[in-house]
Amino acid sequence: MDxxxxxxxxxxxxxxxxxxGFESCEASFSQNSSMSIDIHNGEVSSYENSxxxxxxxxxxxxxxxxxxxxxxxDEDSIDFLLKSAMENCEVLNDEDPQFIYCxxxxxxxxxxxxxxxxxxxxxxxxxxxxxxxxxxxxxxDDRIDAVDNLSxxxxxxxxxxxxxxxxxxxxxxxxxxxxxxxxxxxxDGSVKSGSHFWIGNDIDDFDMDKFLAKFKENLIxxxxxKSCKPGSYKTVLKSEAFQQFFMVFFSNFLATSMQRGLxxxxxxxGEKIASDILTVREEPMYxxxxxxxxxxxxxxxxxxxxxxxxxxxxxALYDLKSAYKAGKNSTGNGFKSGSTVSEAPTNLIVEPGNxxxxxxxxxxxxxxxxxxxxxxHAGVNPISGDFSLLCEGYLIENGKQGRPVEQxxxxxxxxxxxxxxxxxxxxxxxxxxxxxxxFTPSVLISSLAISGDDEE
Amino acid sequence: xxxxxxxxxxxxQAMSTTADFAEVFQEVTESKSVxxxxxxxxxxxxxFDSGTGIRLLAGTNSVYVYSSDNDIEVLLKLAKEAAxxxxxxxxxxxxxxxxxxxxxxxxxxxxxMNVPKTDMVDFLRNSSDYALSYxxxxxxxxxxxxxxxxxxxxxxxxxxxxEDTTRRIRLSVETIATKDNEKQSGRVAPGxxxxxxxxxxxxxxxxxxxxxxxAIRMVNAGYAPSAKMxxxxxxxxxxxxxxxxxxxxxxxxxxxIKASYFNDMKGQQIASxxxxxRDNALIDGEWGSYATDDEGNASSDLLLIENGILxxxxxxxxxxxxMNCKPTGCARRQDYSYAPTSRMSNTFIxxxxxxxxxxxxxxxxxxxxxxxxGGSVDTSTGDFNFAVNEAYMIRNxxxxxxxxxxxxxxxxxxxxxxxxxxxxxxxxxxxxCGSVSGGVPVTVGQPTIRVSSILVGGREA
Numbered sequence: 001m002d003x004x005x006x007x008x009x010x011x012x013x014x015x016x017x018x019x020x021g022f023e024s025c026e027a028s029f030s031q032n033s034s035m036s037i038d039i040h041n042g043e044v045s046s047y048e049n050s051x052x053x054x055x056x057x058x059x060x061x062x063x064x065x066x067x068x069x070x071x072x073x074d075e076d077s078i079d080f081l082l083k084s085a086m087e088n089c090e091v092l093n094d095e096d097p098q099f100i101y102c103x104x105x106x107x108x109x110x111x112x113x114x115x116x117x118x119x120x121x122x123x124x125x126x127x128x129x130x131x132x133x134x135x136x137x138x139x140x141d142d143r144i145d146a147v148d149n150l151s152x153x154x155x156x157x158x159x160x161x162x163x164x165x166x167x168x169x170x171x172x173x174x175x176x177x178x179x180x181x182x183x184x185x186x187x188d189g190s191v192k193s194g195s196h197f198w199i200g201n202d203i204d205d206f207d208m209d210k211f212l213a214k215f216k217e218n219l220i221x222x223x224x225x226k227s228c229k230p231g232s233y234k235t236v237l238k239s240e241a242f243q244q245f246f247m248v249f250f251s252n253f254l255a256t257s258m259q260r261g262l263x264x265x266x267x268x269x270g271e272k273i274a275s276d277i278l279t280v281r282e283e284p285m286y287x288x289x290x291x292x293x294x295x296x297x298x299x300x301x302x303x304x305x306x307x308x309x310x311x312x313x314x315x316a317l318y319d320l321k322s323a324y325k326a327g328k329n330s331t332g333n334g335f336k337s338g339s340t341v342s343e344a345p346t347n348l349i350v351e352p353g354n355x356x357x358x359x360x361x362x363x364x365x366x367x368x369x370x371x372x373x374x375x376x377h378a379g380v381n382p383i384s385g386d387f388s389l390l391c392e393g394y395l396i397e398n399g400k401q402g403r404p405v406e407q408x409x410x411x412x413x414x415x416x417x418x419x420x421x422x423x424x425x426x427x428x429x430x431x432x433x434x435x436x437x438x439f440t441p442s443v444l445i446s447s448l449a450i451s452g453d454d455e456e
Numbered sequence: 457x458x459x460x461x462x463x464x465x466x467x468x469q470a471m472s473t474t475a476d477f478a479e480v481f482q483e484v485t486e487s488k489s490v491x492x493x494x495x496x497x498x499x500x501x502x503x504f505d506s507g508t509g510i511r512l513l514a515g516t517n518s519v520y521v522y523s524s525d526n527d528i529e530v531l532l533k534l535a536k537e538a539a540x541x542x543x544x545x546x547x548x549x550x551x552x553x554x555x556x557x558x559x560x561x562x563x564x565x566x567x568x569m570n571v572p573k574t575d576m577v578d579f580l581r582n583s584s585d586y587a588l589s590y591x592x593x594x595x596x597x598x599x600x601x602x603x604x605x606x607x608x609x610x611x612x613x614x615x616x617x618x619e620d621t622t623r624r625i626r627l628s629v630e631t632i633a634t635k636d637n638e639k640q641s642g643r644v645a646p647g648x649x650x651x652x653x654x655x656x657x658x659x660x661x662x663x664x665x666x667x668x669x670x671a672i673r674m675v676n677a678g679y680a681p682s683a684k685m686x687x688x689x690x691x692x693x694x695x696x697x698x699x700x701x702x703x704x705x706x707x708x709x710x711x712x713i714k715a716s717y718f719n720d721m722k723g724q725q726i727a728s729x730x731x732x733x734r735d736n737a738l739i740d741g742e743w744g745s746y747a748t749d750d751e752g753n754a755s756s757d758l759l760l761i762e763n764g765i766l767x768x769x770x771x772x773x774x775x776x777x778x779m780n781c782k783p784t785g786c787a788r789r790q791d792y793s794y795a796p797t798s799r800m801s802n803t804f805i806x807x808x809x810x811x812x813x814x815x816x817x818x819x820x821x822x823x824x825x826x827x828x829x830g831g832s833v834d835t836s837t838g839d840f841n842f843a844v845n846e847a848y849m850i851r852n853x854x855x856x857x858x859x860x861x862x863x864x865x866x867x868x869x870x871x872x873x874x875x876x877x878x879x880x881x882x883x884x885x886x887x888x889c890g891s892v893s894g895g896v897p898v899t900v901g902q903p904t905i906r907v908s909s910i911l912v913g914g915r916e917a
Binding site for chain 1: 489490493496497498499500501502503504505506507516517518519520521522523524525526530534537538541542543573574577595596632634637638639640641679680682683684713714715717793795829830831832834836837838839840841842843860861862863865866867911912913914915
């Protein structure tokens with residue numbers, strides 16, 4: 001399906017939607033082409049290539065927004081989409097008004113960010129890199145048994161949105177990622193696994209030495225890990241762990257969650273909710289981000305904003321519907337989620353502090369470093385903020401990284417934890433998250449409860 | 457769906473180089489759902505998705521290409537690309553296509569796809585009305601019904617020609633209790649391959665009341681302690697522990713590349729002798745069932761563990777090639793955008809002999825988990841975790857105060873050996889399992905069991 005064919009179909013569909021009786025309507029089309037390889041035991045064990053697309057229609061009738069989606073764009077589909085969306089309108093009785101939007105000054109946006117570098121993503125370039133990397137990982141240490149997972153993926157695709165109010169906007173993006181996981185066995189027979197990944201949009205930006213150093217730290221650095229004594233610990237959440245931790249509770253910053261009574265931050269915009277030293281910004285067009293997002297999936301221009309400004313909850317994220325309900329403007333955070341639109345963040349940036357990672361450990365003195373949290377889909381209560389999670393990391397002894405720990409849990413409350421951030425590091429990394437990326441350093445939290453079983 | 461001559465052309469194109477096996481997977485899925493929040497219908501959606509995946513194998517190497525575009529020329533082009541990418545030694549054979557074999561494990565009297573959404577809304581509204589008037593502590597109730605019909609056709613170069621249809625419907629009710637700054641929820645989410653009659657017969661009000669009671673008890677509960685202790689896991693969704701701590705490590709996805717802690721252990725004692733377990737995809741109308749897997753093999757009732765002895769692994773085609781054995785009919789995928797791999801279906805610990813009351817009475821001190829959240833496992837190390845939504849302390853053989861916020865962690869290979877009592881109250885519960893081939897519907901299950909020692913990660917010392 002080429003984009004021109006889709007565009008023609010969408011124009012026809014939107015016009016037919018008005019004729020069918022919708023007060024206003026909108027069609028959005030997204031396409032995704034991807035390629036990936038897996039390396040195992042010195043060969044390309046698997047190769048994938050794909051082209052998928054989908055069209056989503058939504059129409060407004062008597063204040064209700066009916067949705068329907070399909071991947072087949074033909075005459076029958078027009079009938080199916082309109083009929084199903086209208087039936088859905090008739091069932092709905094949402095009290096909050098919804099909107100099909102068009103900003104007269106920004107109704108024909110075109111933003112393409114796919115560069116020539118994407119063409120370097122070939123079977124040949126991926127397999128050469130992957131095979132070289134597998135060999136290099138195995139050579140890191142005698143105890144490494146196998147690289148169980150090594151995959152390199154790239155994907156690209158356009159997003160097109162057309163509505164009956166005159167909106168006709170296009171954006172696209174691309175990206176690639178590399179993930180490797182290996183397993184090592186210690187002399188006592190205990191097995192440890194470790195992984196690392198990289199994201200980018202130019203394969204030539206991949207720094208093998210840097211990747212291997214980090215990979216070694218993530219796997220070999222944790223050999224011989226055991227549990228530790230239970231108790232309250234000064235805790236350094238390493239960048240990756242802080243990103244996981246912050247994102248699992250991120251729904252609290254979404255206006256719809258607040259309006260539905262699913263966020264304890266409801267009514268707290270303008271109030272202090274976190275430590276003075278915590279600032280979290282959202283920058284959709286952030287210079288360092290791999291994916292820049294000029295407008296959201298409702299056609300609203302995105303804007304830079306602070307979500308937490310020096311500990312104060314500056315603003316929630318709004319889409320058109322939640323903004324209207326709150327008497328505000330959309331912040332340009334309406335993105336497709338399943339069949340409907342809801343708020344999601346683009347690029348998030350935690351303002352770095354002036355301390356290095358080593359200085360954070362020095363500040364902590366005695367405590368624990370958490371590098372990885374598990375079971376985030378289950379071990380948290382996103383509403384109350386309570387969490388209890390399997391994790392691993394290292395002890396902090398005399399202000400330095402000590403022995404590795406595993407088979408422990410960390411428990412506490414998100415809202416308490418962000419109030420007790422004592423220091424923010426400057427060791428920023430970027431990880432894929434929401435519609436974009438999350439740029440964050442490590443942070444030091446004054447106290448979290450660790451459960452463990454130290455036999456010593 | 458393609459006609460046979462189109463499929464033949466795709467297979468020929470795919471086999472034009474050095475693949476020894478090729479498979480075409482074609483899928484059509486229709487779905488619909490409604491969602492209510494506090495009695496208001498806030499979501500009603502309808503969807504249609506279709507696509508095709510083409511897989512080539514040469515020994516243990518694989519190539520997978522897929523597209524949502526069902527145009528034969530597009531697929532022939534993809535097949536050609538796949539053929540160019542596969543690295544085998546010789547050109548393989550294409551066997552004559554067998555007659556189409558249509559199957560289904562759905563047991564439907566009333567087709568949910570024909571039930572008006574307004575009926576679904578009326579049904580869910582009963583639950584909202586009841587919950588909101590049940591207690592002032594209940595501040596929110598959400599309900600949804602989602603149903604789908606998926607037809608999956610598999611054709612391969614061994615002549616396999618199958619079409620399996622699954623019809624699933626899932627109901628979800630979640631209530632939230634609020635007290636001061638605290639919010640806790642209670643949830644039920646049964647799923648089935650029966651028809652809408654399942655919804656009509658569902659004891660909605662009783663179950664809504666249970667959700668409300670859980671939410672209220674938990675919002676008033678203190679935090680769970682942190683310590684190693686005996687843990688009793690209730691029947692039904694308690695089986696998530698077996699799913700995580702053992703099931704995933706028996707899949708060829710891990711065993712085939714020797715990345716499982718149960719590698720090379722067939723015939724050995726891996727669990728306590730009171731434990732037997734099965735993976736049975738054949739149960740009519742069950743949420744995790746299917747008649748034919750996503751590689752065109754008949755599904756099976758597989759004995760995994762018998763009296764503690766490991767009997768079978770879950771093996772797909774690629775796993776079979778790596779492990780030098782036969783596939784067990786367990787290859788599954790979320791949809792055409794994933795290559796199939798070994799997955800669980802309805803997986804459970806078999807019925808034992810203890811009365812659940814005796815299991816509690818026999819426990820001096822411990823944790824009784826009556827409602828479980830999800831969990832995850834690292835199959836290379838055995839590290840697993842799972843969350844407990846509702847739990848009670850056991851003191852002197854009696855159920856004592858409710859506690860919240862507990863997570864259970866441990867090593868899969870150790871936990872199985874520590875199961876020391878198995879109840880006689882086997883029950884299954886619906887869930888979704890996420891793994892390399894996407895999210896698939898599964899049921900977990902078990903009778904009430906006791907594990908002599910697990911590390912409970914709570915917040916109180």
